[in-house]
Amino acid sequence: MPVSADYKAIGGILTYRDIPALPETPDLAIVCTEVAALEETMQALGEKGVKAAILVSHQTSCIDEETPAFLGELHKKYGMRILGPNSMGAVVPGKNLNASTHHLPIKGGKIAYVSQSSTMSSTVLDWANAHGVGFSHFISIGKCTGLDFGDIIDYLGSDPFTRAILLYMESIQDQRSFMSAARSAARNKPILVMKSGRHEIVNLTTQSHSGAMAASDLVYDAAFKRAGMLRVNSIAELFAGAETLSVTKPFKGNKLAIVSNGVGLNLIAADHLLESNGKLATLSEETHQKLNNIIGKCDVLSKTNHTGIRCRAQDFPQVYEVLKKSKEADCILFLYSPNIQENSTESARQLVATHKKLKGNILTCWVGEKTVQEAHQIFEENAIPAYSSPRMAITAFMHIVEYLKNQTTLMEIPERVPAEIKPARAEVRQIINEALENGETWLKETDTKKILRAYGIHTVDSRLAKDATEAQKVASEIGFPVVVKILSPDIVHKSDVGGVVLSLENERAVEEAVKAISNRVHKFDKRAQITGFIIQKMVHHPRCHELIAGMTHDPVFGPVLLCGEGGTATEIIADRAIALPPLNMRLADDLISRTKINKLLKGYRDTPPIDRNALCQALIELSEICIDFPEIQEFDVNPIFASKDGALAVDCRMRIKKITHKHPNRRLAIRSYPASLEEEFTLRNGRKVLIRPIKPEDEPAHNEFMTHVSPEDIRFRFFGSVRELPHTEMARLTQIDYDREMAFIAQAPNEEDGHMETLGVVRTGTDPNNENAEYAILVRSDLKGQKLGWKLLNKMIDYCRSRGTTYFTGQILRENRTMLEMVKAMGFEAKTIIEEDIVEVKLKL
CATH class of the missing domain: 3.40.50.261 (Succinyl-CoA synthetase domains)
Known part of the structure; x- marks a missing residue:
């Protein structure tokens, strides 16, 4: 339906004088208007109810910075998704749709290409045309509004005509949406990404070792790896990989x-x-x-x-x-x-x-x-x-x-954490709150050690002394030899100013060290405030390795974790691997294995291998610290002494900042395990169960759970006969991202040997727009009548309601009368009948 006030017909098709004159609401608007008329045109489209628009005019590449803000308001008001400006449009050869300004025709194929750059789109199209490469989709996204990489990957991931997805990326906006969509789609088909900007300059204002080492491009690498994507470095490599x-x-x-x-x-x-x-x-x-x-x-x-x-x-x-x-x-x-x-x-x-x-x-x-x-x-x-x-x-x-x-x-099923740590979160909260009230930016080392110990991380005993006399007394109590360190809010890296003296054997040596440190600090900076001295036991580990573990904030992906070779020259050595939190045992081990020092950690000559489980557990707890306390902006634990006897945190620094935004954990690229949703419930027979979100480690118990379900209940759940689920399917059921998917399981100790067994599960998959959550539920056949199914379903309904989901739906076999009666009593409506024996039920939340 062409719209034009200047022409009666375009391409032999009669035009309409303006958008209100259109006889029906279009599914898609292709906007070719001049920039001066863009705002009026887009407003009219919104009022008409148009939900999708592509800005393909070459003039839109030159629009000012205020127009994107206007487009954002349109999206909020009308829910319109807008491809562009700076877009060359979209082509779907299988649907004969060419809403683009590309210079060459695009043949059909099984590869989808999505690009953030118009020039890159033209280059790739030229290359593909010469090599006979076809596409299922060819999308130039430009500056989108109400639409991002995550939305497009979601769509392409479920498209049966797309065998592989190719991305050219310069940056992303919504890291949570991107990671969630990519991790889901990568399970079904390969995603290859070419990311520009490998050598961007690192922010020089970063003060910690971790911040200085975690270059942004390394973070993108870690994100791609975590999502199961492949990164390539050239157009030819991009298509070679996709073809293969x-x-x-x-x-x-x-x-x-x-x-x-x-x-x-x-x-x-x-x-x-x-x-x-x-x-x-x-x-x-x-x-x-x-x-x-x-x-x-x-x-x-x-x-x-x-x-x-x-x-x-x-x-x-x-x-x-x-x-x-x-x-x-x-x-x-x-x-x-x-x-x-x-x-x-x-x-x-x-x-x-x-x-x-x-x-x-x-x-x-x-x-x-x-x-x-x-x-x-x-x-x-x-x-x-x-x-x-x-x-x-x-x-x-x-x-x-x-x-x-x-x-x-x-x-892969991750190993269980060797020891279940119950962190003293209240103690950590008090430390951080008091420090913020006192105007501290960097926590005192004694406080950082308390935080580490609160999470079960072994540290060196450290105490605070105000002057040389008190330092001598504290050193005697700790026992020689000791280490003396400067404590100053103006000194971040103590070794840079000679603020650390090791192996002090007596009180006189401690006194001299305190005086010498004070002189060096004042010579370095006369205005530096010395608030005291840290005295700690000198630790001798002749066969240990010095490592660094830390966290910093990436502007795109939020908190990122770092591990590598530690010590004062850690930036020069530049041995570091990057990972996104949260971590489990497998991810922590993978983080260690990607460091250069990893070969030494496995043992060599007369040096035995380190206790790898202890180091993995320490990394997991550091990951939990940065998840639980968004006020901690970055930290270093350097060095960590890793040996066959465990992992010991020797020195630590943490930078903090007051948090003002409402949902601080949206900063995480991957949603962590939501421990706050754990709940205890008592069955009618008095048995106490724990209802909690599912974990990847639950797969073995889930397999055992399936053996306690009758063939009839299996048929009611899967609409067919299923003897056992393969590992790939079980992994999909237990490894969820807690964002668009949720599964609650009920667990209790086995009455014979005490091992934790799964009694029931309810799960939902929610569409990317958060409009509809489709549920499925299964309870052990020998536990019917215990109100467990009712409790699980109610918990999931409450959870989806709290997320602002609009509808809660499910499909039930008509002969499953017990389930139908239960959901009807809960307010569900039977909306549709599919193939006569399946009833679709819906609850408006």
Whole structure:
């Protein structure tokens, strides 16, 4: 329906003079008006009830900063989602929708591309057009209003025609929405992201070691990894990875066999593989013999680490068959170099024919340009990944390996924390409140140690002394040798000003140390205020490692955790790994494993491995501290002495700030476990149960729970016969993000051996707009009549009501009369009947 006051018809279609004159409300408005008329046009669209608009005028790229604010008001008032300004529009080839200003046509395909940059969109489109790449969606988002990466990933994640999602990103606005959507979609299909700005300048105002080391791009890396996404560095790599992941069958291993018609290509590919931390397939003597029989002399450069088989291209099919049957390689890379003796096109046809019979996992690389064009086309037509260089082929293979690793990580059951710590939160709250009232920005070290101990983290005994005389007395009480440190609100890094003296053996040495420190501090800064001295026991750990653990605030993702090699030179060494809270045992162990010092922590020569569980638990508790107290803006625990005997926090500093906003934990990119929702309930028979949100660690108990449910109740829940749920499905049920999903379980000690068993579960999935929460509930069959189902359902209803959800819905088999009667008594209405035997019930919250 064209709208124009200047033309009676556009493209042969009669126009309407203005928006109010439209006979019905459009689903989508494509706005091509001049900037001067934009506000009036958008207001009229809002009044008409239009919920979606794309600003495609080239002039909108030059609009001033006030217009986006106006668009935000439109979104709030009318609920309108707006793509642009600075957008080139959206294309959905499968729907024949082209609402864009792109310079080339876009063919259909299975890959979705979403870009924040118009110029990048044009570049990628040009590249894709030349390489025959098609798309399910091609979206240029520009500056959106009421729409972000999270919304688009949500949509594409559930789109059956999209096999892979490619993102070009410059920044994100809503980190919680992005992480929630990405973690959900990445379980179903690969997401590859190209992020610009790798080398942005770190904020120089940061004062802690952690803040100085946690560069923003490292935080993006950590976020992508946590969400199960793959990060790439070029357009070619972006599409190479997407092509591989969208057409290659999933496989579990990571061993690659390399076959080529030239030794040089083998060596180049093997070099790239090993540089990328890839793994070469090792062939058995039997496989070697079979290959010898085909080739005459199997040109294997190493029998222990297979780096390549050289053979004629006409032998590729037979070699393929031998390697496939041996099951010693998870994937095979075929490399071909054009030559006068072989026909590149015919070689490709023969390999394709064999692949149709064997259906193994293969990648191809016909190197060159003119001679191999037809071969590449043949591979593309038969959904076989084809690359133009060994490096790109190896990169694509490593994408598969990394993707499979991410999938495993997303589904992995974390170990339980070795010791259940019940933090003294009230004590910590009092420390922070008093410090804020006193105008403190950095907590005193004695207070930071109290906070660590409140969370079960072992620390060195530290006491405060006002002067040299008191320092001598305290040192005698603690016992020599001791350490003396400066306590000053004006000194953050004590060692920078000579504010730390170690290994003091007597009172006289303590007195001299106090005087020397005072002189050095005043020489450094005459205005520096010395409020006292910290005296602590000197700890000798000859076989320990000095580590740093800390937290700082990223402007996008909020609190981020850091771990690496500690000490005074920690910034120079720059050994750090970054993670987003909250942590569990698996995530804490992964954080440690990504540091350079990790190899030393495993033990070497006469140094035994550290107590890794103790260090993981300390990192988890540090994560909990930053979640529980948003006033703590950044902290360092440096050094942590890690050894076979545990983890000891020697020094710590924390910066605090008064919090004024209403929902401080929205700063977290990933919602933490909501412990406040835990509740005790007593069954009719007097048995006490704990109702709480589900945890990933609950999977084993959930499997046991399913064995106590009758086949009839299973059918009522799943609308069919289910013997057992595979690990992948159980992981989806127990590993939720507590944001758009929620599941409450009821647990109680087993009456025979005391282990915690699951008695019932209720769960909801809420749409991204928070309009509808669909529930499902299941209670152990031997506990019917105990009011547990009623309690679980009521708890979930109250929870969804507190989130502002509009409707609470479910589907019930008509023959499940008990459930139907219960929900009707609770005020539900039966709105629709699906296929006659399924009743849809709805409760307005």
